[in-house]
Amino acid sequence: MNAQAAQPLSDTAFALCLALLLLAPLAIAGVALINTGLGRCRSAAQSLLGSLAIVAVSAIVFLVIGATFAGTPGGAGHVAQLAGKPWNWLGEGSFLLGGLGSAPAQSQLALLFEFLAVAMAAIIPWGSGADRLRLSAGCAIAALLAATVFPLLAHWVWADGWLAQLGVNFSLGAGFLDGGGAATVHVLGGLSALAVVWIAGPRKGKFPKEGLSTALPGHNAVYVLFGCLLALVGWLGWNVAGAVLWLHAPLSALPVTAINTLLTAAGAGAATFAITRARFGKPDASLCANGWLAGLVASSACAGIITPVESLFVGVVAGVAAPLLVELFELALSIDDPSGAITVHAVGGLLGLLAAGVFAPQTGQLVAQLVGIATLLGLILPLVYLLFWLLNRVVAFRVDPDGERIGMDLHELGGGAYPEFVIHRDESYR
Amino acid sequence: MKYAGLLVMPAGFFLSIAALVLFADPVQRAAFVLCGLAVECLGLVVTVRGHMAARGESRP
Numbered sequence: 001m002n003a004q005a006a007q008p009l010s011d012t013a014f015a016l017c018l019a020l021l022l023l024a025p026l027a028i029a030g031v032a033l034i035n036t037g038l039g040r041c042r043s044a045a046q047s048l049l050g051s052l053a054i055v056a057v058s059a060i061v062f063l064v065i066g067a068t069f070a071g072t073p074g075g076a077g078h079v080a081q082l083a084g085k086p087w088n089w090l091g092e093g094s095f096l097l098g099g100l101g102s103a104p105a106q107s108q109l110a111l112l113f114e115f116l117a118v119a120m121a122a123i124i125p126w127g128s129g130a131d132r133l134r135l136s137a138g139c140a141i142a143a144l145l146a147a148t149v150f151p152l153l154a155h156w157v158w159a160d161g162w163l164a165q166l167g168v169n170f171s172l173g174a175g176f177l178d179g180g181g182a183a184t185v186h187v188l189g190g191l192s193a194l195a196v197v198w199i200a201g202p203r204k205g206k207f208p209k210e211g212l213s214t215a216l217p218g219h220n221a222v223y224v225l226f227g228c229l230l231a232l233v234g235w236l237g238w239n240v241a242g243a244v245l246w247l248h249a250p251l252s253a254l255p256v257t258a259i260n261t262l263l264t265a266a267g268a269g270a271a272t273f274a275i276t277r278a279r280f281g282k283p284d285a286s287l288c289a290n291g292w293l294a295g296l297v298a299s300s301a302c303a304g305i306i307t308p309v310e311s312l313f314v315g316v317v318a319g320v321a322a323p324l325l326v327e328l329f330e331l332a333l334s335i336d337d338p339s340g341a342i343t344v345h346a347v348g349g350l351l352g353l354l355a356a357g358v359f360a361p362q363t364g365q366l367v368a369q370l371v372g373i374a375t376l377l378g379l380i381l382p383l384v385y386l387l388f389w390l391l392n393r394v395v396a397f398r399v400d401p402d403g404e405r406i407g408m409d410l411h412e413l414g415g416g417a418y419p420e421f422v423i424h425r426d427e428s429y430r
Numbered sequence: 431m432k433y434a435g436l437l438v439m440p441a442g443f444f445l446s447i448a449a450l451v452l453f454a455d456p457v458q459r460a461a462f463v464l465c466g467l468a469v470e471c472l473g474l475v476v477t478v479r480g481h482m483a484a485r486g487e488s489r490p
Binding site: 382386 | 432436437439440441442443444446450451456459460463464466467469470471472474478481482487
């Protein structure tokens with residue numbers, strides 16, 4: 001597969017890609033269910049309503065602002081000359097998608113992919129801010145991501161931007177490769193989650209003055225595990241469509257991409273199952289879900305590039321790392337991330353991007369992937385933190401203490417997700 | 431301290447970009463990109479430590 005050898009899509013490839021992209025919202029639904037299940041029962045309705053609102057806001061803002069700057073492959077862009085090389089740093093699309101109907105088929109599919117990708121990226125930090133992030137703040141974060149950082153990154157990676165052109169300009173393999181959105185969606189979402197957690201702070205009672213952090217387990221393991229199964233379907237569609245669109249894979253290579261996606265998730269799920277069973281005596285459902293999802297996220301970067309055995313290996317590494325990092329972040333680094341999004345999406349995505357460089361056959365591919373990772377950590381994280389810090393001054397991220405005490409459902413929606421349940425008193429608020 | 435860490439991270443990014451422009455040799459280029467990543471990791475560690483300190487002060 002060669003990211004530099006773009007060919008017009010055949011009718012078959014177009015139809016297949018469109019059909020696969022129509023499965024992708026299942027991945028968003030899966031992540032939304034996982035976020036809800038890992039939160040507390042008194043915030044469940046707010047969590048799912050927030051997910052819906054975030055998908056809506058991100059789509060509208062991306063239409064009005066983001067799509068103009070994200071651009072599509074082969075589209076116009078703002079190019080700066082530096083050291084004799086062109087650096088395509090910003091897209092130049094038509095305002096409000098004017099003329100989309102007559103655009104090439106590949107551009108239309110690319111835009112559909114980007115619309116779904118921005119929704120997924122925006123929903124990730126919502127899970128990390130569970131139980132204390134206000135609905136308006138979640139929507140504002142989605143709007144900010146859809147208007148600024150996501151279009152920038154999507155253009156660099158997918159729309160012939162400077163990261164995609166590393167191969168042409170600097171002979172670094174096929175340029176930065178990200179077939180399924182590991183960088184533009186998951187690492188961006190995971191780093192945004194980290195910024196949200198830092199700015200909003202931990203849930204009340206999570207880190208007491210003395211002793212270990214308080215365990216605040218998710219309220220519904222069934223949502224979480226069913227979300228994992230839904231996510232698998234969505235991810236299969238996403239990775240295979242991404243392989244066609246961004247990696248220009250031939251149709252004959254697509255079954256391997258799907259198999260790799262499944263194997264990475266399977267390896268990760270099995271590894272987390274084994275690790276948690278070995279450590280705690282019994283497998284931990286929420287950590288297994290985190291491991292499974294970390295495998296899927298890692299596959300986003302490399303499923304279209306590596307072999308099935310390598311995919312399994314990447315999955316096992318992701319599955320071993322996920323439960324250990326969730327614990328490390330909470331116990332050692334005081335990071336209160338209810339959905340584990342920082343581990344799953346940021347670390348899983350970075351692992352996948354690295355694996356794509358290590359196992360790719362092209363010379364220089366590893367350096368191209370490292371430059372992409374350096375961009376995400378060194379530029380995108382500080383930028384997202386700065387933007388969120390400013391946004392927090394305008395739209396306060398965190399709910400007031402009373403709202404946190406009674407739960408986000410009652411405080412923000414006026415009614416709970418489970419009105420017939422009797423909610424017991426929380427000992428941590430004594 | 432956390433803001434200092436966040437300022438160090440872009441420095442690492444620009445080191446990585448400088449590697450692309452300054453070096454043609456693949457080994458030198460890779461080494462310089464890795465140095466940039468190391469600087470970013472240093473900044474990330476400082477930022478994490480900064481947030482941990484802030485968290486400790488605000489624990490209920």
